[in-house]
Amino acid sequence: MSAIIIRQGLVVGAHASSVADVLIVDGKIVEVGTVDDAPSDAHEVDARDCWVGPGFVDLHAHLREPGREAAETIESGARAGALGGYCALVAMPNTEPALDSVALVAYVLERGLRTPLDIAVAGAITKDRRGESLAPMAEMAALGVRLFTDDGVGVQDPSVMRRALTYAKPLGVRLAQHCEDEQLAAGGTMNEGVLSGRLGLVGRPALAEELMVLRDIELVRLTGSPLHFLHLSTSRSLEMVVRARDEGLPVSFEVAPHHFTLDESACATYDPVFKVHPPLRSRGDVEALVEALRRGVVDAVATDHAPHAPELKDLAFDEAPAGMLGLEHAASLTFEALGPSPDPQTFFQVLSRGPARIAQLRRDDERVRHSAHGGAMVVGTDANVTVFDPAGRWSVDRHALASRSMNTPYDGRALVGRVSATIAKGRLVVDEGRLT
Amino acid sequence: MIESIRGRSLLSLDDLSKEAIVEVLDTAESFVEVNRRSIKKVPALKGRVVASLFFEESTRTRLSFETAAKRLSADVLSLAVASSSVKKGESLRDTIATIDALGIDAVVLRHRSSGAAMQVSRYVPHVRVINGGDGQHQHPTQGLLDAFTIRQVLSEQRGTTGLESGSELFHGLKILIVGDIRHSRVARSDVAAYATLGAEVRICAPGTLLPDGVATWPVTVVHDVDEALAWADVVGLLRLQSERGSGAFVASLDEFTFTHGLTVERARLLKSEALIMHPGPMNRGVEIDSRVVDSSQAIVERQVSNGVPIRMAVLYLSVAGSREGQAQ
Amino acid sequence: MGNEDERQARTRGLAFTAKSQLMTADDVKRALWRMAHEIVERNHAVGTLSIIGLQTGGKEPAVALASILAEISGEPLSAGMLDVSFYRDDLSRNPLPTSSATDIDHDLTDRTVVLVDDVLFTGRTIRAALNALSDWGRPRAVQLAVLVDRGHRELPIRPDYVGKNLPTSQDEAIVASLDGVWIGTRTSS
Numbered sequence: 001m002s003a004i005i006i007r008q009g010l011v012v013g014a015h016a017s018s019v020a021d022v023l024i025v026d027g028k029i030v031e032v033g034t035v036d037d038a039p040s041d042a043h044e045v046d047a048r049d050c051w052v053g054p055g056f057v058d059l060h061a062h063l064r065e066p067g068r069e070a071a072e073t074i075e076s077g078a079r080a081g082a083l084g085g086y087c088a089l090v091a092m093p094n095t096e097p098a099l100d101s102v103a104l105v106a107y108v109l110e111r112g113l114r115t116p117l118d119i120a121v122a123g124a125i126t127k128d129r130r131g132e133s134l135a136p137m138a139e140m141a142a143l144g145v146r147l148f149t150d151d152g153v154g155v156q157d158p159s160v161m162r163r164a165l166t167y168a169k170p171l172g173v174r175l176a177q178h179c180e181d182e183q184l185a186a187g188g189t190m191n192e193g194v195l196s197g198r199l200g201l202v203g204r205p206a207l208a209e210e211l212m213v214l215r216d217i218e219l220v221r222l223t224g225s226p227l228h229f230l231h232l233s234t235s236r237s238l239e240m241v242v243r244a245r246d247e248g249l250p251v252s253f254e255v256a257p258h259h260f261t262l263d264e265s266a267c268a269t270y271d272p273v274f275k276v277h278p279p280l281r282s283r284g285d286v287e288a289l290v291e292a293l294r295r296g297v298v299d300a301v302a303t304d305h306a307p308h309a310p311e312l313k314d315l316a317f318d319e320a321p322a323g324m325l326g327l328e329h330a331a332s333l334t335f336e337a338l339g340p341s342p343d344p345q346t347f348f349q350v351l352s353r354g355p356a357r358i359a360q361l362r363r364d365d366e367r368v369r370h371s372a373h374g375g376a377m378v379v380g381t382d383a384n385v386t387v388f389d390p391a392g393r394w395s396v397d398r399h400a401l402a403s404r405s406m407n408t409p410y411d412g413r414a415l416v417g418r419v420s421a422t423i424a425k426g427r428l429v430v431d432e433g434r435l436t
Numbered sequence: 437m438i439e440s441i442r443g444r445s446l447l448s449l450d451d452l453s454k455e456a457i458v459e460v461l462d463t464a465e466s467f468v469e470v471n472r473r474s475i476k477k478v479p480a481l482k483g484r485v486v487a488s489l490f491f492e493e494s495t496r497t498r499l500s501f502e503t504a505a506k507r508l509s510a511d512v513l514s515l516a517v518a519s520s521s522v523k524k525g526e527s528l529r530d531t532i533a534t535i536d537a538l539g540i541d542a543v544v545l546r547h548r549s550s551g552a553a554m555q556v557s558r559y560v561p562h563v564r565v566i567n568g569g570d571g572q573h574q575h576p577t578q579g580l581l582d583a584f585t586i587r588q589v590l591s592e593q594r595g596t597t598g599l600e601s602g603s604e605l606f607h608g609l610k611i612l613i614v615g616d617i618r619h620s621r622v623a624r625s626d627v628a629a630y631a632t633l634g635a636e637v638r639i640c641a642p643g644t645l646l647p648d649g650v651a652t653w654p655v656t657v658v659h660d661v662d663e664a665l666a667w668a669d670v671v672g673l674l675r676l677q678s679e680r681g682s683g684a685f686v687a688s689l690d691e692f693t694f695t696h697g698l699t700v701e702r703a704r705l706l707k708s709e710a711l712i713m714h715p716g717p718m719n720r721g722v723e724i725d726s727r728v729v730d731s732s733q734a735i736v737e738r739q740v741s742n743g744v745p746i747r748m749a750v751l752y753l754s755v756a757g758s759r760e761g762q763a764q
Numbered sequence: 765m766g767n768e769d770e771r772q773a774r775t776r777g778l779a780f781t782a783k784s785q786l787m788t789a790d791d792v793k794r795a796l797w798r799m800a801h802e803i804v805e806r807n808h809a810v811g812t813l814s815i816i817g818l819q820t821g822g823k824e825p826a827v828a829l830a831s832i833l834a835e836i837s838g839e840p841l842s843a844g845m846l847d848v849s850f851y852r853d854d855l856s857r858n859p860l861p862t863s864s865a866t867d868i869d870h871d872l873t874d875r876t877v878v879l880v881d882d883v884l885f886t887g888r889t890i891r892a893a894l895n896a897l898s899d900w901g902r903p904r905a906v907q908l909a910v911l912v913d914r915g916h917r918e919l920p921i922r923p924d925y926v927g928k929n930l931p932t933s934q935d936e937a938i939v940a941s942l943d944g945v946w947i948g949t950r951t952s953s
Contacts, residue, residue: 198652199550199551200621202572315528316547316549316555
């Protein structure tokens with residue numbers, strides 16, 4: 001018997017918000033409203049002036065285990081996630097070896113169970129993520145895997161991608177694509193444009209992303225199989241996918257905080273911490289992403305949390321690996337990007353409800369024992385709850401992160417809006433901004 | 437805008453003011469004289485340690501820098517990193533930290549990656565970093581010595597001296613750069629130097645060898661190489677960077693020669709007093725015909741011999757100088 | 765214009781404010797003639813002399829001195845120029861002096877070198893000049909001629925020929941040229 005009472009926060013439901021207490025007992029929300037009869041041993045969370053909503057779900061976390069535990073482990077990644085307000089993480093398959101078999105998926109799921117969060121797995125679409133032959137998606141789906149991607153790279157061969165979509169459709173799973181044509185982007189380290197020309201860095205053109213987005217929309221039209229577009233970074237990519245979605249195609253997309261907060265000019269310092277794929281884009285692209293966020297057309301904000309051991313980020317820009325941390329500051333950055341008076345509905349939509357729908361984490365999936373996410377904050381639902389303080393202020397300190405790595409591009413940045421408590425599967429994991 | 441490189445690192449010519457460039461050129465004039473003496477050495481950097489760190493082998497540039505440092509009486513720590521254990525993937529920061537621990541005042545850095553010099557200057561802010569060429573980004577001392585050579589030769593032709601010419605000589609001077617601009621750090625430094633000094637710069641290259649965003653450069657892109665050659669007062673050729681994959685950017689070396697090579701026939705289109713330059717090493721028979729290299733209009737050897745005085749000037753100003761307001 | 769003070773003053777953006785004139789152009793000319801006679805008296809053979817002005821303040825006095833010596837002796841004599849910027853021992857302590865041309869067209873071995881400067885102050889310029897000279901050979905002797913000796917030596921250096929001895933305080937400034945000699949102060953411009 002464990003009870004938590006969240007007092008006087010703005011409870012953000014699916015369609016409306018109101019100030020209320022939320023009582024959680026044994027992993028469930030048991031009362032929303034004015035709670036007078038909370039158990040005497042209930043842990044009290046003061047949520048005055050805070051937003052209380054469904055726990056965040058990250059569709060895109062590179063947890064590095066197995067293979068690169070020096071950069072991150074499932075355990076350290078889960079701690080970072082909890083501090084960032086996340087109750088569920090989808091672990092990306094570009095580990096070493098890649099998550100392309102039942103044994104590896106089972107390993108990650110099992111490690112995940114030792115953390116307080118729900119750790120889901122995105123399986124590889126192709127064996128060893130080589131883009132050649134299909135990985136055993138049916139077997140992995142039977143273990144509860146709902147998303148498949150070769151992320152890190154996209155599936156380059158259109159016939160393989162077509163086959164994968166066709167194969168996945170009856171399994172009830174969704175493919176997710178890292179859209180970049182590797183031949184057009186070959187050797188590229190930053191966005192192609194005036195700046196890359198001046199800096200003498202090889203560019204990754206926006207077109208490399210957009211061509212694959214275009215191709216995959218047509219493959220979805222052809223196969224009718226659902227597809228999730230990972231970390232869209234250009235204005236045109238967004239436009240194409242939104243249009244396809246409006247046409248009724250089963251497509252969804254996410255944007256990553258670094259793509260809507262940083263632009264390519266950051267690369268002028270040649271600091272490899274700003275190197276990421278797809279690359280930081282032009283100012284105009286950043287503005288288009290922010291605009292889309294504010295208009296509420298974005299399905300999900302996903303972190304693309306990509307830890308790298310420090311020595312790797314001390315290489316020359318073109319030799320350093322791509323990727324940056326995201327879990328611990330994604331919510332604050334999303335809050336900032338939503339403008340001067342952010343709508344709490346939109347905030348929890350992009351961080352929780354949208355991604356939860358795409359991740360399809362279900363309570364009835366007994367094999368993985370995950371709970372339900374992205375709920376409406378009503379009685380009877382699983383207690384995955386995040387308390388966010390819109391007035392909280394903090395500064396990013398790369399040495400003080402829970403992640404094993406330090407490659408955040410926001411070191412020293414002052415942020416407004418902070419996760420003050422995370423309740424994952426009914427357990428208070430973060431309280432007053434700290435791990436319990 | 438950097439008004440003087442005194443006491444500063446030299447990473448790029450992009451952010452140097454005209455005054456800063458002219459100061460280097462003028463200082464180099466003094467060192468040309470030093471290099472004519474029987475004892476070609478002055479004690480300006482006595483007791484200072486200059487490390488030369490070449491992650492990418494270039495015997496010519498390394499010798500030129502090390503000669504410059506030695507003629508200023510600096511102690512030179514020479515690390516031919518390209519051939520040592522430091523290979524691709526080893527932390528740039530670790531290598532620099534090791535050298536720094538030996539106690540150095542300056543480092544001359546050559547690296548195959550763009551931006552390496554700027555990264556190093558961040559790792560060791562107390563050390564003056566002289567960029568000896570970084571990837572496809574910048575090669576500032578080459579840009580300076582090219583500008584110096586143009587000023588020197590044209591001043592001689594006009595019966596005056598480089599010092600007296602100042603930057604006036606560059607006003608309206610027609611400089612054409614032909615070849616692989618896209619992959620060339622020399623082109624980026626040359627364009628910055630020439631444009632800042634007031635020259636009119638045109639560039640001509642196969643479309644695939646033009647850099648991204650060239651429309652924003654302070655140059656005019658021209659396509660008719662013959663017409664451009666007839667227009668130019670100075671023609672700078674660039675090495676076709678086949679080792680950086682330019683081979684795939686043109687159909688063949690032969691075709692490049694056909695479209696943009698300075699052949700004997702094309703050289704006839706040049707004004708009789710026009711100068712021909714090349715930063716070396718040359719692909720004779722590709723971007724330039726051997727007979728053109730050996731013609732009296734080619735000042736390639738002058739470029740080479742000006743390497744030492746320019747690098748002496750850069751090291752002298754950067755290492756011996758203290759920044760304004762930091763004196764004493 | 766342009767002694768050691770002056771060069772540093774320029775790089776530091778200091779302006780000279782004259783308090784009073786101590787020598788007129790005529791005074792300077794008379795002093796140079798007297799010094800020339802002393803040089804001839806002491807060295808006899810003008811043909812073995814090398815007159816070397818220190819850039820930039822010693823340039824004009826050296827040229828003037830050489831032409832007076834040529835006039836006295838009837839032998840042709842021109843002045844060489846020496847820039848000592850690269851030989852200074854205070855490069856890291858002071859803003860970098862602007863270097864100017866060195867022009868010595870003959871080997872100084874076995875010559876009698878007369879170094880010429882406008883103002884003798886700490887002696888550090890002369891030390892640098894002595895160092896530099898050794899790069900041009902081994903002179904038989906080196907002598908020093910200055911328009912003004914203002915004292916405050918920091919090194920064991922004394923002039924052989926002096927236009928005028930001027931006791932000064934450390935914070936005063938002297939400007940000496942063929943146009944005259946002034947005492948004054950330096951202020952930020």
